[in-house]
Structures are given as C-alpha cells and as structure tokens.
Amino acid sequence: MSKHVLGILCSGRGSNMQSILAAVESGEIKAKVGIVLTDKPEARALILARENGIKAVCINRKECTDQQEFEEKLVTELRAAGVTLVVLAGFMRILSPYFVGEYRHQILNIHPSLLPSFGGAHAHRDVLAYGTKVSGCTIHFVDEGMDHGPIILQDTVPVMDDDTEETLAARVLKKEHVLYPRAIQLYVDGKLEILDDRHVRIKQ
Numbered sequence: 001m002s003k004h005v006l007g008i009l010c011s012g013r014g015s016n017m018q019s020i021l022a023a024v025e026s027g028e029i030k031a032k033v034g035i036v037l038t039d040k041p042e043a044r045a046l047i048l049a050r051e052n053g054i055k056a057v058c059i060n061r062k063e064c065t066d067q068q069e070f071e072e073k074l075v076t077e078l079r080a081a082g083v084t085l086v087v088l089a090g091f092m093r094i095l096s097p098y099f100v101g102e103y104r105h106q107i108l109n110i111h112p113s114l115l116p117s118f119g120g121a122h123a124h125r126d127v128l129a130y131g132t133k134v135s136g137c138t139i140h141f142v143d144e145g146m147d148h149g150p151i152i153l154q155d156t157v158p159v160m161d162d163d164t165e166e167t168l169a170a171r172v173l174k175k176e177h178v179l180y181p182r183a184i185q186l187y188v189d190g191k192l193e194i195l196d197d198r199h200v201r202i203k204q
C-alpha cells in the first residue's frame with residue numbers, strides 16, 4: 001500500500017468524490033482517503049463520505065471571519081489527517097496563495113472544460129454561448145491563478161447542436177469520473193514530473 005493519504009474538498013453533489021472513493025475501493029487508486037472537507041453544511045458529499053465510513057467535516061465559510069481563518073481551519077484538518085495530496089472535487093472556492101503555499105504541487109483540481117478556455121464557474125454555459133464544437137475536462141495542479149496551474153490530463157467530448165447546459169454537463173461528467181482517478185493514481189505512483197510552471201511530463 002502506498003503511503004499517500006488523500007484529502008478531498010467538495011462544495012456540493014460529490015459525484016467526483018464518489019468516483020474517487022470507488023477507485024480507492026477497487027484498488028485503481030493505491031492510497032487511502034483520510035478526510036473529506038466541505039465549505040457548506042448542506043453539501044451532499046458530507047453524507048456520502050460518512051456513509052462510506054470516511055471522516056467528513058464541514059468548515060462553514062460563512063462562520064469564518066475571513067478567508068485566512070477558513071483556510072487555516074482547512075489546513076489544520078488536513079494536517080491532522082496526514083494528508084499528502086489535496087484533491088479539489090467540485091470545490092467552488094478560490095484558494096489563496098497561503099493555502100497553495102502550504103501544499104505546493106500537492107493540490108489537484110478538476111475543471112469541466114478544456115482549459116485554458118472557459119475557466120470559471122459557468123463553463124458549460126460559456127461553451128454553449130461561444131459555439132465551440134468540442135468541450136471536455138481538465139485535471140491540473142493548482143497554483144495561485146484561477147483554473148491555471150500546469151495541466152496533467154484532458155479529455156474531450158463533442159458539443160451537439162441541441163445541447164443544453166445539463167446534457168453537455170452530463171456528457172463531460174462521465175469523462176471526469178474516469179479521468180480524475182487516473183490522474184490521482186499517476187500522482188500516487190510518482191509518475192507526474194512538473195517540468196516548469198506550465199508543463200507536466202507523465203513518466204512511463
């Protein structure tokens with residue numbers, strides 16, 4: 001068993017978290033999940049994690065005086081759980097340079113578009129408004145920029161003429177559920193080499 005411990009941060013539904021838990025369970029990801037953290041008490045991910053026997057804690061952003069206090073609480077929980085890789089899975093908050101510095105090159109994010117296009121909170125809406133013919137998802141290391149750090153994996157889906165935000169999101173989500181576990185296992189396996197602030201090489 002690898003020594004890696006995942007800390008998963010979610011804000012809502014938690015379907016990516018579920019796919020990661022399933023991949024840990026099946027042995028595709030050779031690590032353990034130490035903790036699930038949410039910024040919202042109503043996040044479904046909290047219930048799902050607990051149903052799977054995983055410690056899940058809400059750090060309610062609204063009850064923190066500022067972002068620094070919120071992030072210090074996250075770091076305290078992650079450290080106490082022995083987390084070696086922070087996995088943002090539908091975590092809808094921008095992390096400050098303080099947090100990024102605490103876990104430099106140890107934070108992954110998934111975004112539901114082909115970055116650097118269509119970053120931000122409304123990727124599918126923006127894709128449909130622009131009229132691109134393909135979309136997809138991106139797994140990247142987190143740096144100080146929004147949806148910005150060096151890219152690990154991407155996959156594509158077609159955009160159909162009659163797509164709505166919902167139908168496009170569902171098509172992309174299927175790819176997300178395959179891609180994120182794969183990227184996490186590459187990290188756990190020591191196969192991701194960060195060459196510079198933009199480039200990640202996947203060792204064979």
Ligand code: GAR
Pocket residue numbers: 010011012013014015016017089090091092110111112120121123173176
């Ligand atoms: C996913 O599509 C994820 O890529 C996206 O939120 C959704 C969360 O779904 N993340 C972002 O947009 C981050 N900027 P989930 O809670 O079911 O995993």
